[in-house]
Structure formats: structure tokens, C-alpha cells
Amino acid sequence: MNYSLGLVVGKFWPPHRGHQLLLETAAAQVAELLVLVYAQPDDPAHPAPERAAWLRELYRGDDFAQGPRSGATPLRIVALTAADGIPPDAAADEVHREFVHQWLARHGYQPQVVFSSEAYGPGFAQHLGAAHVLVDAARQQVPTSGTELRAALAAADTAIPPPAAYLHPFVAAQYGAVPPTPVPRLVLLGAESSGKTTLATALAEALGTVWVPEYGRTLHEQKNGALDYEDLLYIGRRQLELEDEATRQARGWLICDTNAATTALYSYYYFHRCEVALQRLAQVCRPRYAHTFVCLPTVPFADDGWRGPEMLRQFQHGAILMQCDMLGIPYTLLDGSVEERVAQVRAVLG
Structure with a gap:
């Protein structure tokens, strides 16, 4: 473990394989990972608390044959809502940086490293006084984005084509969809x-x-x-x-x-x-x-x-x-x- 506490912030709308790559890469380098989920405006059908619950389910980390997995990094996944005073998505980067900075201070968190796949990452981490790790910014490992997936889900009925193949089947089902499979x-x-x-x-x-x-x-x-x-x-x-x-x-x-x-x-x-x-x-x-x-x-x-x-x-x-x-x-x-x-x-x- 290189850091005691890491931070990931995102909409996770919807949570996709790229997000999973980000979270799993981060979890491998920290003793504990804090994940903040929020958007403003939010998804009315599946708001941040629900999306955060999906992530918790994906990362339960249970192995009932041997008890909780030894060495598994705990993920503390927190959904922020309007009650937390979250700024609009369109607000300037400085506004979001300071909002997260103040929220962390109020709740007693001091992350040593920020993980992101976006251009805002280095400036955000610097504002928090933390190191930064960039993960698959070019989308080479998981070539999709939340924007593409939202469009695919909106246009789909049940069986959905790429890029929605990059959704975990558990998450896809929450949107009433089934990712394609190579074998019937x-x-x-x-x-x-x-x-x-x-x-x-x-x-x-x-x-x-x-x-x-x-x-x-x-x-x-x-x-x-x-x-x-x-x-x-x-x-x-x-x-x-x-x-x-x-x-x-x-x-x-x-x-x-x-x-x-x-x-x-x-x-x-x-x-x-x-x-x-x-x-x-x-x-x-x-x-x-x-x-x-x-x-x-x-x-x-x-x-x-x-x-x-x-x-x-x-x-x-x-x-x-x-x-x-x-x-x-x-x-x-x-x-x-x-x-x-x-x-x-x-x-x-x-």
C-alpha cells in the first residue's frame, strides 16, 4: 500500500467498466478508498444514493467459504445529495474543488492521493494537497464514457449494443437492459x-x-x-x-x-x-x-x-x-x- 487514504469522485452515471478499472486500480494502491458519488442535476430515475448502493454491492468483498477476503481494500462509498449543497455540474472547476475540500474537512478526511481518468484530476488533487494518479485517460483499456452509455441506454429496449457492453450485467439490469454475449x-x-x-x-x-x-x-x-x-x-x-x-x-x-x-x-x-x-x-x-x-x-x-x-x-x-x-x-x-x-x-x- 502506497497511501493510507485515496479519493475518487464522480457521477457514476451509470457505473461502468471504466469506473471499475479506476476503482480497482486505486484500491490496489491505498489502505482505504473514499468514493464520492454525486451529480447536479442528478438522474431522477436512479439518483446518486441508488448508484452508490450498486457500487457497494459490486464491491461487497465477501468470500463466505473463508470469511472476508484477506487484504481486500475497504471502499467507503458515499452519495452526496442536494442537502450537502453540491454545486451544479456546469460550475467552474474551482467551485467543485473547494466544495469537495470543505466537505472532506467537515467529515475529517484527508486523502493523500486522488485517482481520476479526467483532465481535471491534477488541478483537483493539487487543490486538496494530494498526489494524483491518472488511470486510462485515453480510454484505451475501456473505450467508453458515461455520456456514450447514457445515450445507448436511452435508445435501447433490452438487448443493447456496444458501448453498453461495458456495463456490468448487474448494473445493466437496473436500466432494464442486457449486455450482448458471445454465446447464447x-x-x-x-x-x-x-x-x-x-x-x-x-x-x-x-x-x-x-x-x-x-x-x-x-x-x-x-x-x-x-x-x-x-x-x-x-x-x-x-x-x-x-x-x-x-x-x-x-x-x-x-x-x-x-x-x-x-x-x-x-x-x-x-x-x-x-x-x-x-x-x-x-x-x-x-x-x-x-x-x-x-x-x-x-x-x-x-x-x-x-x-x-x-x-x-x-x-x-x-x-x-x-x-x-x-x-x-x-x-x-x-x-x-x-x-x-x-x-x-x-x-x-x-
């Missing part, structure tokens, strides 16, 4: 013990590709069944990241065991509520997956110690079908042996 995805849904995992393994072998396990099950086991409410949003976000990682090895199709809609369903099941951000992940499941298959709960029930009673399977199955219908997600029901279900999927894929 199919998703398997079903009640507990309906054969999804067995079918996913068989399909991957039959199609010569890879499959993505249900992360909610993984985390449930790691935490010995003691999931917290906040974990459900984390599960939805982490599942998308695992899917994106798996596309590098996928051939033809990527097979996904469950989707964010099911995660939202379990949020209501366990906690009787669901984060808006997770609801938005569920709402874009239709364009995210080229095909949705629902496994009928007709295979023998296997009690592995983690599942609910067998009588819940029929209720869960009905809830999944209702959710697909209400979200406008077309689906194909799968029944029979594993081999028969594989054949049914292949018939749909053509």
Missing part, C-alpha cells in the same frame, strides 16, 4: 429435487459445452443454511458474474442452472420481501436467456439434508410457472428420464 444461454428452472443439476451435467456433455451451477445452493451450504436477506441480492449478482466467466469456455451454448427470477422467488419465500435491484435482475431474465426450460418434479425426491419437505415441490413448481407467465418468459416443460429430457432440449435447440 439456456436456463434450467425447477422445484427442489426436480433433476436440474443432473440434467445440466448431461446437457453439457451432450452439447460439448459447460454449465454454471446454482450459486445460491453453493452459498447456502457454505453458510450452513443461515442465509441473510442481503445474501439474496448477492446471489443474483454473483450468478451473473459466474455466467460471464463461463462464456469463455462455452461452445455453442452456455447452460445455466437457475436464474435471478428464482432467486427473487426465494427472497420472498424466506424473507417475505425482495430488493428492488434483485427484482430488476428478475425482470430481464427473458432477454438474457435464449431458451428457458422448466423441469417437471416427476423424478424421485432426494432428501440431501438441505431441501425442504417433498410436499413443497408441487407448490414451488407452480410458483415458477406463474412467475414465468407474469414476467412474459416463454418456457418448455421437460419430463421423463434424463435422456428423454436431453432429447427434448435438443429438439427445441434444433
Whole structure:
């Protein structure tokens, strides 16, 4: 660590991969990173506090298998609003510099270094009496900007072309969008013990590709069944990241065991509520997956110690079908042996 406290200031409207590069580069060089999020005028649909919450979710830093990640730099992400007296975006650089300087002084922060990707960075850092580190100012590593992305999102429906490919899928979903993917995805849904995992393994072998396990099950086991409410949003976000990682090895199709809609369903099941951000992940499941298959709960029930009673399977199955219908997600029901279900999927894929 070169510095004890670093500072990043920005609109993060929307937070994109360039911002992530900036934050991760900064976090690697400081013991603690302060991130200020503000704009004036602000985005009325997703104001600064909401965008800051997205960033906190992206950088939770949890590894439940081993506890919090050792050596991870804490990010203190703060949203500023009109109550803080923020100046208009069009105000002179000197006005913004002094506003941040006074805010930092009032809250007892004294950063040693400022990280930015903009021309204002060196003068801003000098005004604060801090060093400056410039990160990808030429936009060579992440060739996009907030201005380009706002225009792309405004013009898009659900599937959005570049430069919106530079949005994390969690963030894109908050705008009702799905970044393009090089490999189409199919998703398997079903009640507990309906054969999804067995079918996913068989399909991957039959199609010569890879499959993505249900992360909610993984985390449930790691935490010995003691999931917290906040974990459900984390599960939805982490599942998308695992899917994106798996596309590098996928051939033809990527097979996904469950989707964010099911995660939202379990949020209501366990906690009787669901984060808006997770609801938005569920709402874009239709364009995210080229095909949705629902496994009928007709295979023998296997009690592995983690599942609910067998009588819940029929209720869960009905809830999944209702959710697909209400979200406008077309689906194909799968029944029979594993081999028969594989054949049914292949018939749909053509």
C-alpha cells in the first residue's frame, strides 16, 4: 500500500467498466478508498444514493467459504445529495474543488492521493494537497464514457449494443437492459429435487459445452443454511458474474442452472420481501436467456439434508410457472428420464 487514504469522485452515471478499472486500480494502491458519488442535476430515475448502493454491492468483498477476503481494500462509498449543497455540474472547476475540500474537512478526511481518468484530476488533487494518479485517460483499456452509455441506454429496449457492453450485467439490469454475449444461454428452472443439476451435467456433455451451477445452493451450504436477506441480492449478482466467466469456455451454448427470477422467488419465500435491484435482475431474465426450460418434479425426491419437505415441490413448481407467465418468459416443460429430457432440449435447440 502506497497511501493510507485515496479519493475518487464522480457521477457514476451509470457505473461502468471504466469506473471499475479506476476503482480497482486505486484500491490496489491505498489502505482505504473514499468514493464520492454525486451529480447536479442528478438522474431522477436512479439518483446518486441508488448508484452508490450498486457500487457497494459490486464491491461487497465477501468470500463466505473463508470469511472476508484477506487484504481486500475497504471502499467507503458515499452519495452526496442536494442537502450537502453540491454545486451544479456546469460550475467552474474551482467551485467543485473547494466544495469537495470543505466537505472532506467537515467529515475529517484527508486523502493523500486522488485517482481520476479526467483532465481535471491534477488541478483537483493539487487543490486538496494530494498526489494524483491518472488511470486510462485515453480510454484505451475501456473505450467508453458515461455520456456514450447514457445515450445507448436511452435508445435501447433490452438487448443493447456496444458501448453498453461495458456495463456490468448487474448494473445493466437496473436500466432494464442486457449486455450482448458471445454465446447464447439456456436456463434450467425447477422445484427442489426436480433433476436440474443432473440434467445440466448431461446437457453439457451432450452439447460439448459447460454449465454454471446454482450459486445460491453453493452459498447456502457454505453458510450452513443461515442465509441473510442481503445474501439474496448477492446471489443474483454473483450468478451473473459466474455466467460471464463461463462464456469463455462455452461452445455453442452456455447452460445455466437457475436464474435471478428464482432467486427473487426465494427472497420472498424466506424473507417475505425482495430488493428492488434483485427484482430488476428478475425482470430481464427473458432477454438474457435464449431458451428457458422448466423441469417437471416427476423424478424421485432426494432428501440431501438441505431441501425442504417433498410436499413443497408441487407448490414451488407452480410458483415458477406463474412467475414465468407474469414476467412474459416463454418456457418448455421437460419430463421423463434424463435422456428423454436431453432429447427434448435438443429438439427445441434444433
